[in-house]
Amino acid sequence: MVAAIAAVLGSAAAEPAPAADAADAGERARRILESGEYQTALPVDPAALPLPGVPLQALVWVGLLVGVSVVVWLLARELGFGDRGRVDADATAESGAAADLDRMLEDAERLAREGRFDAAVHALLLAAIRSLSIETGRVPPDSSTARELLRTFPLEGERRSGFAALVRAVEWTMFGGRSIGADEYGRCRETFATVVAR
Numbered sequence: 001m002v003a004a005i006a007a008v009l010g011s012a013a014a015e016p017a018p019a020a021d022a023a024d025a026g027e028r029a030r031r032i033l034e035s036g037e038y039q040t041a042l043p044v045d046p047a048a049l050p051l052p053g054v055p056l057q058a059l060v061w062v063g064l065l066v067g068v069s070v071v072v073w074l075l076a077r078e079l080g081f082g083d084r085g086r087v088d089a090d091a092t093a094e095s096g097a098a099a100d101l102d103r104m105l106e107d108a109e110r111l112a113r114e115g116r117f118d119a120a121v122h123a124l125l126l127a128a129i130r131s132l133s134i135e136t137g138r139v140p141p142d143s144s145t146a147r148e149l150l151r152t153f154p155l156e157g158e159r160r161s162g163f164a165a166l167v168r169a170v171e172w173t174m175f176g177g178r179s180i181g182a183d184e185y186g187r188c189r190e191t192f193a194t195v196v197a198r
Helices: 002-014 022-034 056-079 083-113 117-136 146-152 157-175 182-195
Strands: none
Touching (some): 083 182, 117 182
16 A cells, blocks of 8 residues: 555656746736736825815815804803803702601601601611712712711711711611611701711
8 A cells, every 4th residue: 555655656756847938928927917806006095095075175164063063062161151051950950859858757756656766767877878979979878888878978076976976876777786766866866967967
């Protein structure tokens, strides 16, 4: 078998390959290039091409119009034109937030009247978080820990210590097994008023 393979390979090597005539190759190359199927020159610089159907003067006018429009809009915004709707929307949002906060506070008071002081303090904390979220524009995730809540709202002084006291009171009732009585609820209610500045 090895001998047969060697014989086939030997005979293939012994046969001369068809020689390509140099003149014939040159003639074939010339015919291919003259056929127009292949690119024979460098492309034109695209920047030198005119825009199809758009005169340069029209582009200048459009650019000028856009520029003037932006300047007018910036001036109007700076001078306060068009703010009436925004002020009305802000006032509506604030009155809605105040009504929402009043409703939450009423819920806390109702729970306290029912003797459910633990739930009432929790309602106070939720109302404080809602108020601070509106005030600062920061809304903490529902799963926030006490430390995360204190980091979320940039409070200082009595407001910060009051908010920390509300968070601590709720933690004691929910995780510490402590119950809150009427006196402690009263202190939390006063603390709430300090935190939300009411």
